Amino acid sequence: MEVLYWSLLILGIFYAAITLLFGDVDAAIGEVIHIPFLQPAVLIGGLTSLGASGILLIRYSDLLPWLIFVLSLCAAVVVSTIMYFFYLKSIAKSEHSIAFSLNDLIGSIAEVHTSIPSQGYGEIIIHSKTGATNQIAASFDGIDIPSYTKVVIIDVRDHTAYVSPMEELQRL
Incomplete structure (x- = not known):
């Protein structure tokens, strides 16, 4: 035994x-x-x-x-x-993932962390329930966007979020 x-x-x-x-x-x-x-x-x-x-x-x-x-x-x-x-x-x-796809961010509100030039790249911060994430961003409208501006993510291409300032959208 x-x-x-x-x-x-x-x-x-x-x-x-x-x-x-x-x-x-x-x-x-x-x-x-x-x-x-x-x-x-x-x-x-x-x-x-x-x-x-x-x-x-x-x-x-x-x-x-x-x-x-x-x-x-x-x-x-x-x-x-x-x-x-x-x-x-x-x-x-506890097996729930906090991962996300960049395409899931379309329509989200973010804040510009590093100013975005009209023909270049900057950085945005997106706040969510699981925390904050930084993403590379470019201007959707081809305009300069200064730091601390509230923006909306309009599109995501080539791992870059294309954003427009909230004021521009409110004028439309």
Whole structure:
């Protein structure tokens, strides 16, 4: 029985090393398994804790082998449950990206940080819920735009935001 416990512990350590070296192995397996609590990280974590607790109980207790297996199985269920609820579920909630596309910024209001010459480039600051971002900008209308002017992003081409001053738009 000790060989089984050592095998499970070594399997868990090997899986952790493979995941560390090659990235998220769970993603490929997780696509096949659609039951949330049967994710590979939960299963491997449970099997590893089954092996570890079995080894510890064999070495440091005088319990009967069947009782050691039952206690180790209970420890595996507890570890798997903790791993699922406190680790995997919280990670799933935090997997939202704050990335954005420049094309998503069209129509946004920004402020000129570095003045934009009529035939050159400057810099704008766009404030959003996730923070502020600086972008390269050029004048859409071909006019000089001084610093601290409120502008609207009209177009995005070649990684450059083309902007117009808010006053110019209000006159139209």
